[in-house]
Amino acid sequence: MKVLDLQCAHQHRFEGWFGSEDDFQSQLGRGLVECPMCGSTHISKMLSAPRLNLGAVQPVVADAPAAPAEPSRVPATAAPADPGVQAAWMKMVRHVMANTEDVGSQFAEEARKIHYGERKERNIRGEATAEETEALLDEGIDVLPLPIPAALKRPLQ
Numbered sequence: 234m235k236v237l238d239l240q241c242a243h244q245h246r247f248e249g250w251f252g253s254e255d256d257f258q259s260q261l262g263r264g265l266v267e268c269p270m271c272g273s274t275h276i277s278k279m280l281s282a283p284r285l286n287l288g289a290v291q292p293v294v295a296d297a298p299a300a301p302a303e304p305s306r307v308p309a310t311a312a313p314a315d316p317g318v319q320a321a322w323m324k325m326v327r328h329v330m331a332n333t334e335d336v337g338s339q340f341a342e343e344a345r346k347i348h349y350g351e352r353k354e355r356n357i358r359g360e361a362t363a364e365e366t367e368a369l370l371d372e373g374i375d376v377l378p379l380p381i382p383a384a385l386k387r388p389l390q
């Protein structure tokens with residue numbers, strides 16, 4: 234018995250049970266494999282999980298600066314408005330700040346060096362422009378834009 238992860242043309246995912254891979258191909262060829270949700274017979278096999286590379290990601294945090302001056306001056310922070318959610322979010326930001334090294338405006342450069350093994354692996358945070366963040370993501374470097382509330386940025390008196 235073989236369990237296959239299948240997907241129809243409408244991106245419905247489901248499991249199919251077949252005697253063998255050949256059995257699946259033969260049933261597919263005869264239009265006997267149907268999506269249980271929409272009845273589509275345009276079915277393709279999903280990649281099996283072990284082929285997805287989930288290892289070796291470098292968690293880094295980018296504090297993307299506020300979106301560049303739009304005429305309307307809409308506040309650019311994404312802080313949730315709900316007080317309970319906001320408290321949890323502040324807690325998360327504090328946790329991130331306590332567990333990352335601040336590299337400031339060197340963020341993009343540092344993230345790249347860590348990614349390519351030129352620097353010791355560690356979690357960093359800093360500032361990056363939207364373009365830098367996009368370039369890092371393009372290179373497969375994991376960064377997370379995280380607006381940090383002004384209250385937490387203020388230096389301790």
Ligand SMILES: [Zn+2]
Nearest residue numbers: 241245268271
């Ligand atoms: Zn479907």
